[in-house]
Amino acid sequence: MAEEGSVHVSNKQVFLKDYITGYLEESDMCVKTDNTVHLKLPEGSNGVVVKNLYLSVDPYMRLLMQKFDTHGIFSHFALNSPVRGYGVARICESGDPNFKKGDLIWGTTGWEEYSVLTSTDDHFKIEHTDVPLSYYTGILGMPGIAAYYGFELCSAKKGETVFVSSACGGVGQLVGQFAKSAGCYVVGSAGSDEKVNLLKSKLGFDEAFNYKEESDLDAALKRYFPEGIDVYFDNVGGQMLDAVVLNMKYMGRIALCGMISQYNNIDSREGTHNLISAIFKAVRIEGVQVHRYYPLYPKFLEFILPLIREGKIAYVEDIVEGLENGPAALAGLLRGRNVGKHIIAVASE
Numbered sequence: 030m031a032e033e034g035s036v037h038v039s040n041k042q043v044f045l046k047d048y049i050t051g052y053l054e055e056s057d058m059c060v061k062t063d064n065t066v067h068l069k070l071p072e073g074s075n076g077v078v079v080k081n082l083y084l085s086v087d088p089y090m091r092l093l094m095q096k097f098d099t100h101g102i103f104s105h106f107a108l109n110s111p112v113r114g115y116g117v118a119r120i121c122e123s124g125d126p127n128f129k130k131g132d133l134i135w136g137t138t139g140w141e142e143y144s145v146l147t148s149t150d151d152h153f154k155i156e157h158t159d160v161p162l163s164y165y166t167g168i169l170g171m172p173g174i175a176a177y178y179g180f181e182l183c184s185a186k187k188g189e190t191v192f193v194s195s196a197c198g199g200v201g202q203l204v205g206q207f208a209k210s211a212g213c214y215v216v217g218s219a220g221s222d223e224k225v226n227l228l229k230s231k232l233g234f235d236e237a238f239n240y241k242e243e244s245d246l247d248a249a250l251k252r253y254f255p256e257g258i259d260v261y262f263d264n265v266g267g268q269m270l271d272a273v274v275l276n277m278k279y280m281g282r283i284a285l286c287g288m289i290s291q292y293n294n295i296d297s298r299e300g301t302h303n304l305i306s307a308i309f310k311a312v313r314i315e316g317v318q319v320h321r322y323y324p325l326y327p328k329f330l331e332f333i334l335p336l337i338r339e340g341k342i343a344y345v346e347d348i349v350e351g352l353e354n355g356p357a358a359l360a361g362l363l364r365g366r367n368v369g370k371h372i373i374a375v376a377s378e
């Protein structure tokens with residue numbers, strides 16, 4: 030562990046060994062300790078040096094492990110730098126007038142104990158610490174914003190039917206609760222009976238099913254939505270999206286938030302064969318791009334913080350201890366091993 034204040038410190042870091050195709054394996058990454066890290070900011074820099082406290086384990090990270098075009102939203106990981114992702118960090122040194130030493134922030138950082146961030150353009154100062162700090166990787170961070178504004182795109186009305194895939198994850202569990210508080214009938218799908226039980230017992234879903242036990246997704250959806258689906262919040266794409274399109278109601282809405290079922294086979298993605306039904310049913314399909322909503326973050330906080338403080342919203346986290354367990358956590362997320370928002374606890378405050 031590095032000693033703050035010293036110039037040269039040791040810094041544990043996670044690297045991608047090489048660009049990959051197919052399923053991510055833990056062995057595709059390695060953990061190294063650099064004993065010669067220079068933690069001082071260069072003279073005149075307006076960046077910050079941070080101590081990373083929590084790192085977010087996010088599906089999109091898999092896409093950056095090969096040279097996949099995200100249309101300028103992300104760039105793929107460099108092999109000679111630590112893997113990047115969202116995190117919560119404390120500032121050790123600042124050249125940025127908006128942040129001072131000791132401030133807590135969330136935003137993109139490195140999968141390492143300490144990071145030098147040359148830009149703080151997409152970073153937010155954490156002003157409220159009466160809630161768990163880890164929440165800024167999830168409900169109070171990027172996944173929370175995607176869930177809230179992505180669901181808002183769907184214009185769901187009281188009494189409508191809502192379906193959420195990957196419903197027990199960092200995003201999905203929130204969408205389900207937002208839909209319930211809008212007065213909708215909400216069904217979620219997830220990949221284990223444990224997750225299905227959580228959705229119904231703790232996260233307020235009306236119904237939930239284990240999609241891995243369904244041989245016919247179309248039939249499963251017809252069972253839960255005999256009259257059809259008004260709103261689909263898609264976290265998975267692929268065969269589930271294809272089955273949902275067949276079951277949408279006239280003038281239904283689909284928010285395309287994620288397509289995790291395709292992230293490990295991005296070069297040979299499955300097609301969505303039933304999309305033609307969306308024409309006949311006048312279904313509106315819109316992509317969720319979380320960065321669009323960052324300017325609305327203060328408004329989102331005003332909405333969500335009281336719900337957390339009053340215990341009116343639940344948030345299930347799956348926290349692993351130690352940066353060295355990061356590679357297994359990310360490989361596991363892409364196989365559905367996480368139960369709730371997946372997070373790595375790197376250091377205590």
Ligand code: NAP
Pocket residue numbers: 087088089171172175195196197198199200201218219220221224264265285286287288289290291317318319320362363364365366367368369370371
């Ligand atoms: P998450 O749901 O907490 O974790 C990923 C989950 O995906 C796994 O636990 C697993 O759950 C499911 N999964 C893995 N492989 C799958 C497959 N082949 N088919 C179906 N499900 C599979 O992740 P999250 O952070 O909440 O993200 C959910 C989705 O939203 C992801 O697609 C992510 O990329 C996307 N996202 C998009 C934005 C945006 O701006 N558009 C922002 C945030 C997140 P099961 O056990 O249910 O299979």
